[in-house]
Amino acid sequence: MDEKDFALYPYISGASAHVKSLGMSLDRLVTSRAMESARIRGKERVMQAIEGELFKPSLSASDEQKILLELLSYPFSRILVSSIDDSFLTRRYCLAEAVASYKLLKTSDLDFLEEFASDFSVYPDRSDTGFKLHFTSYIRMASSLKAIEWKLVNRKLHHGNVNVSKEEFSRLLQELIKERVEHNLPMPVNEELVESCEPYLVEIQELLEERKSTFGDSEFESVETDLFPPCITHAIANTQAGVNLAHSMRFAMTAFLITIGMTVDDIMNLFTASPDFDIEKARYQIEHIAGSSGTHYKPPSCSTMQTYGNCYAPDEMCKKISHPLNYYSRKVWFRKRDAQKAAGNTVPDKSQKNDS
């Protein structure tokens, strides 16, 4: 890896060693006038993370100044995130860093990916279609991913190895990157340091508040909870009663609610009634399923629900559908039709039915 790679993947072990070798002190990074553009970029990283996507510059080896700036902006953005010390921001920032790396990694060549992975003690073999991973490495990376396709049981495990494509491997690395970026974050920062960063913090805090309030401003009225399929209604009732749901059911319920248009905060509101509700953990899980990680998960079909034993008390409507979403969209369509009939209007065109 060269300096350019350190700048693009600044959490790599070689990168911090490189920063040290430049004789860069924390004090200089925060106060030196020469470092101002690195600090501005550091602030930009955090702002972009709040807005949803962190963009990496394209760097060529000759851009020494640009490379240095990009590299040093990373420790500064960590200082900013630590100074604000808001769990929502920390999570969002770490995720954005990891997703940005994923996007870059999936376009890299296999040699580079191999070298990159070795920094995380992952040593894949090559296969015809990409990489071959020992199952222990695979589950270490994939067990935090909730989509059913990532489960080991759905992979072609053979003599201890799992094949993954280049893109899949990059997605798995994203999990390790997030873990690494999260490590020690927020870090302890003294008041003096926070004070010196003040000029950079104001804008971030404003954006953060704005973002949080938009999240809170929901379209909840348009979601008709009484039209949910029995499996989802049952799961919501259980959650509200403080009963712990199986992972697969929590996933199905959350993905369902998000797909029909509820926001993360709506869902949180729905659940906070339960006594042992862990807000932090739940928000993280909900956001993850909502797709802030780059993948938008669709709720599982009826047959997958059955596989997991999550199909609950199917009714007449259930016989006609094969996906919980279709249950809802049919019911919504019927209700609209009935409402319009009652109002003396004509039946809406069936083609408008939102059959996802």
Next chain:
Amino acid sequence: MDERTRQFVVSAFQNYYSTADIKLPPDFTSREWGFIEFTSGQDTFMKRHRAFGSEGELHDYLRGIGPAHAYYSVAYYEYPGAPKMKEKNWLKADLIFDIDSDHLPGGINSYADMLEKGKRETLKLLEFLMDDFGFREEQVHAVFSGGRGYHFHISEESVLSLGSAERREIVDYVSSKGLNLEKIFSKKDISGDAGAESAKMSVFPSEDEGGWGGRINRYLISYLSSIAKDEDAVKILSGFKGIGKTTAEKLVDTFKDESRVAALKKGKMDALGGIKKDILMTIVNQGVEQMAACVDEPVTADIKRLIRLPGSLHGKSGMKVTALSIDELETFEPLNDAVVFGDKSVKIKVIKPFAVQMKGKDLMVEEGIQEVPEYAAIYLMCRGVAEYGR
């Protein structure tokens, strides 16, 4: 058990431990140990958070106490003897599987029958561990628990640092939990030539594909091929939900035709002719159920669990927790091979009638005083159905 019985059993256990050759687990000084002693009252509690610095120390302890149950932690700790879990500092843990014959689906007729079913389940699990997970025979240490089940211990470096969620993925794999069967039969888009419409090709895993896909191919083909040879093939197949006489006949024809079977082995679904995939799904579901190994999930996921020490005795049966090589496992007969006590006659008072097969003999005891061989006496006392003496 009354006090006299307790003394008799403890002394028999102490006697066993004075000559027993017990192979200790790897790095035994990093393990937490726990013991339950025989008591004459109802209260049993485990003395745990113990650590041993030498083999002799542990042997002396077993000989001295003659515990009813002896356990060590699957975990390796920096301070295994620390009184609080948090202070022990977990380093890593063996990978453990527990097959408890008690929890297997299907009816069970007797203790012997139950143990046999457990063994079959154990062999299923072994196949997964070797074929899919790539462990070698000598890396998987099988143990008969002395009670109702079997354990596997794996102490390979690669698995030691796995966390609970990761270990649960392994259990889900062998038990087929979360298996996405929809993906097994899928349609793949093949883009046609310029101007031509794109076609859909039905895809099915080939027999040599890894994971559950290949397994399902092999099951489906071997199951249907063997039924096709049966005189009553059509009748058997019509017994499946959703399969009528016509479909059954079609299936028989297909699986009698070697060239079509060869194509199916390669995953070419078209060789099935007009048979719908829903029909095969019924058989696939049956296959998944039969191939899945029924493993006690919490045991594998618990990275701090205490597990029975191989070579120790099980206090509810008096039988030996027996370490087995894979070859030994196949021919192992617990009710003979795990019995350690002798034939010397012992007088017991039976509290309730009981039947068991041990050492190849059917043993049936009625209420009252009688003499039985020592191994049976200890078994019955441990089970709580007899007391020592008159």
